[in-house]
Amino acid sequence: MSSGGTVLIAYRNRPWLSRADRGRIAQALILVLIAATAAVVPAGAARASANLIANPGLEGLDPTGFPVCWERSGWGDQSFTFGLASPGHTGANAIRVTLTTSPNGDRKAMMLENPSCAPNVTPGHRYDLSAWYTTTTANTVMTMFRHDVAQGWVYWTDLATLPVTSTWTRKTVRTPEVPAGTDQIVWGVTIYGVGTLQTDDYEMNDATQPAPEQSCSAGDACTRGVWQVLPFNSPVRAIHAVVLKNGNVLLVAGSGNDPDAFAAGTFTTAVYRPETGTFSNVPTPADLFCSGHVQLADGRVLIMGGNKDYPAADGSHGYKGLKNSYVFDPATGSYSRVNDMTAGSWYPSATIMGNGDVIALGGLGEDSSGTVATQYFKTSESRWLSLNEANQTWNFWGLYPSMILMQDGRLFYTGSHVFGNGLPGTGSSIYDYDANTITPVGGLQNKDQRDQSMSVLLPPAQDQKVLTIGGGNIDSNPDANRLTDLIDLKRADPAYTAGPPLPTGTLTGGVPQTSTQGKMYVSAVLLPDGKVFETGGGLHNRADPVYEASMYDPATNTFTPGLATDPVPRTYHSSAFLLPDGRVMSVGDNPGNGSFDMRLSIYSPPYLFHGARPQILHISENEWAYGSTHTITVDDPILRAELIRPGAVTHSSDPNQRFVDLPMSVNGDTIGLNLTSNPNIAPPGWYMLFVVGTNGVPSVARWVHVG
Amino acid sequence: MRIRRVLTLAGVVALVAAAAAVLVTLGRAALTPSSVAAAPAVTDSTWPYYSPAPAESGSPPPAARPGRTATASAVPAVSPAPFVQHFADGPTAGPQPMRRSPTAPLKVPAFVDGCDHNYGTRTQCVPLAFPDGVTGAAGKCSWLAAHGFTGLIVAGRDVQGLDADGDGTACD
Structure with a gap:
């Protein structure tokens, strides 16, 4: 008793918990708090495994019975329902979206676009997004939006088409690098056809890989790249250049702006093999000088028009356009004739459409007049439609008008053209072949001095942005300019805005350009690292080469000046294009004195000096259907993968040049590449497949066929 | 204690x-955001080479769940329709008026390339307009010489007055 009483008294006199006990509890509390904090605070790369999605299992419901942090989204005139399916993939709930009619638009359950529900992201990071789903329609796609600190919420991109499945299936896709100025994203699974889609168990993890240490021991080449003038000349005047599906290059001269050759009926073409540095001459059936050209869906090259005559010295007639058209087959190395065009075409544009057909616009006719016909090549019938079979606007589009295919099948006339002033009005427009309308687009600076500027659809094509660079005017012959113009064709009312000025270079003799001098005859080449290399050019009409090259980065809208310059002048009748090995080839120069530079230059961009090139070890197949996923294996981790359409360029004009991002489903060195379902993003044809390593170095391309 | x-x-x-x-x-x-740790190995069961990990995401295989039909292996390949966004669909400018079928050829200047083909061979290009600061016959001839023009014939009329002696060769 006493002892017991003593114990009790002693116990009452002591604190309820000893110092040691309090310490232990404090430690435990700290551990719990750390765990809780780590669990609830959104993390970046430091916690690569945290699921960043709020209510990922859709189990928390709001008062309306819809999952917290999710919303019913979409547009269009469908008959549709949103609801919950029970049970879900796990837990009680999944979201079910059903379309019973779908004349247009789409529906999707999306994360709420608000600060507490939309996952936070870090610019420059990449994220793996995954969801479990079932769908009864192949018209199902993962779609992302991003919150731009300047623009608000904007569409970002579509990641992957989800195949039909009646069992719960998981799809995981890695985002591209989060653009600068983005602080949050939302994403979801979209249904745009009649059917039922169920989704559940969303997940989003930071998949950013640390960049390896950059090492480069190549001196100047590390930052400027390096040019090599090949020790042999082109056997033909390389006025037209087309990269073929086998990696060779078709160089077309026709008469090559050489009236003697024209008078003699000597028309030339050569095929260059970069791997061996050898050429094959190709019998050339007509004067294909001044023709248009585009790769068809099967990899053959459609050539249209050409030069029927040079201008008379007395001005009684100008250049005359041929109606002839041919197909060049890389397999046989020969031309075969197809039916004539409906009108002569000297300097026509040629754009392949999503259905594989080709629209040619502009140029000069057989009598030197402006060709106002819309000329339509129906690939399935391998023929040019007659005038009445094609929709006609009777609009004159000028010479080599740059007509870039938009994601909805319309054509964007960029305002880049050849010779003289731009078209009347704003100088750029959107042409809808189906509706037969032309709608002006504003904002292009100095549209009458964009002669022999160059326009490119910026990487990736999914972003629908176009850059137009430089230009001059051969009629008024001012100093060519430094203008650049950027347009975002995703906007409801797209308009050009001024881009950063083109860097200045030097003129003959190393004379620095003034601050207002730029260049025409610009070549712009899409590179596999997602940047645009611009090179070559001149200050005046067929005179005064400009030695300047720079790298444009679409992600930052900046030019990196001071890249190595081609030692060979590249003005009128010059071109540059990407080779499948990641280098750039530059050809041609035809100054006003009538000479022609037959030298060939090769540019190795800085990325080729920054470490090992990733290798594509295996491709599951090289026939790629739209909306499909294809597996490759690589030897090292990669940052991105893309398709680049091979060049078909002349006169600073290659409207078909495009870089199509391939969102990746990454599983170690096995990568699923997800191709868009939209042929207007990647028109059918052969493409160069590149992957880019974590060191920023691209692979050598493998060839795949789309469509 | x-x-x-x-x-x-x-x-x-x-x-x-x-x-x-x-x-x-x-x-x-x-x-x-949930604190549930992600599976470190991301998978994609739509891949041709997919073999699902048994413990992935902690859920039972779909076929074991009641009330589900498990017919994935019989799903036919179906091509999706193109997924097209409704971009650039709100222009403030209206379309240009429709043109009628032309009744006459659209005239384009014979020297559309900015070259005065009165001079030189047809592949040469004496500018119709010289760059700023290049004026007068002397200035133009000096410019032409500096740009490699030699033996420049007058193929048409001497409209720019470059053949002062009228011998059919400009700038000599």
Whole structure:
């Protein structure tokens, strides 16, 4: 008793918990708090495994019975329902979206676009997004939006088409690098056809890989790249250049702006093999000088028009356009004739459409007049439609008008053209072949001095942005300019805005350009690292080469000046294009004195000096259907993968040049590449497949066929 | 001592349980991002080479779940329709008026290339307009010489006055 009483008294006199006990509890509390904090605070790369999605299992419901942090989204005139399916993939709930009619638009359950529900992201990071789903329609796609600190919420991109499945299936896709100025994203699974889609168990993890240490021991080449003038000349005047599906290059001269050759009926073409540095001459059936050209869906090259005559010295007639058209087959190395065009075409544009057909616009006719016909090549019938079979606007589009295919099948006339002033009005427009309308687009600076500027659809094509660079005017012959113009064709009312000025270079003799001098005859080449290399050019009409090259980065809208310059002048009748090995080839120069530079230059961009090139070890197949996923294996981790359409360029004009991002489903060195379902993003044809390593170095391309 | 230890242990367990309950509630209510760790190896069961990991995401295989039809292997390949966005569909400018079928050729200047083909061979290009600051016959001839023009014939008319001696060769 006493002892017991003593114990009790002693116990009452002591604190309820000893110092040691309090310490232990404090430690435990700290551990719990750390765990809780780590669990609830959104993390970046430091916690690569945290699921960043709020209510990922859709189990928390709001008062309306819809999952917290999710919303019913979409547009269009469908008959549709949103609801919950029970049970879900796990837990009680999944979201079910059903379309019973779908004349247009789409529906999707999306994360709420608000600060507490939309996952936070870090610019420059990449994220793996995954969801479990079932769908009864192949018209199902993962779609992302991003919150731009300047623009608000904007569409970002579509990641992957989800195949039909009646069992719960998981799809995981890695985002591209989060653009600068983005602080949050939302994403979801979209249904745009009649059917039922169920989704559940969303997940989003930071998949950013640390960049390896950059090492480069190549001196100047590390930052400027390096040019090599090949020790042999082109056997033909390389006025037209087309990269073929086998990696060779078709160089077309026709008469090559050489009236003697024209008078003699000597028309030339050569095929260059970069791997061996050898050429094959190709019998050339007509004067294909001044023709248009585009790769068809099967990899053959459609050539249209050409030069029927040079201008008379007395001005009684100008250049005359041929109606002839041919197909060049890389397999046989020969031309075969197809039916004539409906009108002569000297300097026509040629754009392949999503259905594989080709629209040619502009140029000069057989009598030197402006060709106002819309000329339509129906690939399935391998023929040019007659005038009445094609929709006609009777609009004159000028010479080599740059007509870039938009994601909805319309054509964007960029305002880049050849010779003289731009078209009347704003100088750029959107042409809808189906509706037969032309709608002006504003904002292009100095549209009458964009002669022999160059326009490119910026990487990736999914972003629908176009850059137009430089230009001059051969009629008024001012100093060519430094203008650049950027347009975002995703906007409801797209308009050009001024881009950063083109860097200045030097003129003959190393004379620095003034601050207002730029260049025409610009070549712009899409590179596999997602940047645009611009090179070559001149200050005046067929005179005064400009030695300047720079790298444009679409992600930052900046030019990196001071890249190595081609030692060979590249003005009128010059071109540059990407080779499948990641280098750039530059050809041609035809100054006003009538000479022609037959030298060939090769540019190795800085990325080729920054470490090992990733290798594509295996491709599951090289026939790629739209909306499909294809597996490759690589030897090292990669940052991105893309398709680049091979060049078909002349006169600073290659409207078909495009870089199509391939969102990746990454599983170690096995990568699923997800191709868009939209042929207007990647028109059918052969493409160069590149992957880019974590060191920023691209692979050598493998060839795949789309469509 | 034993009581203290029991109390201490009970306190810690209670705290951990409470924290866990809070976390589960948060995760369920989804008011904050979930703390559920992601599977480190990301998979994609639509790949041709996919073989699902048995423990992935902790859920039973779909076929074992009641009320589901498991016919994935019989799903036919169906091509999706193109997914097209409604971009650039709100221009403030209206379309240009439709043109009628032309009744006459659209005239384009014969020297559309900006070259005065009165001079030189047809591949040469004496500019119709010289760059700023290049004026007069002397200035133009000097410019032409500096740009490699030699033996420049007058093929048409000497409209720019470059053949002062009228011998059919300009700038000599």
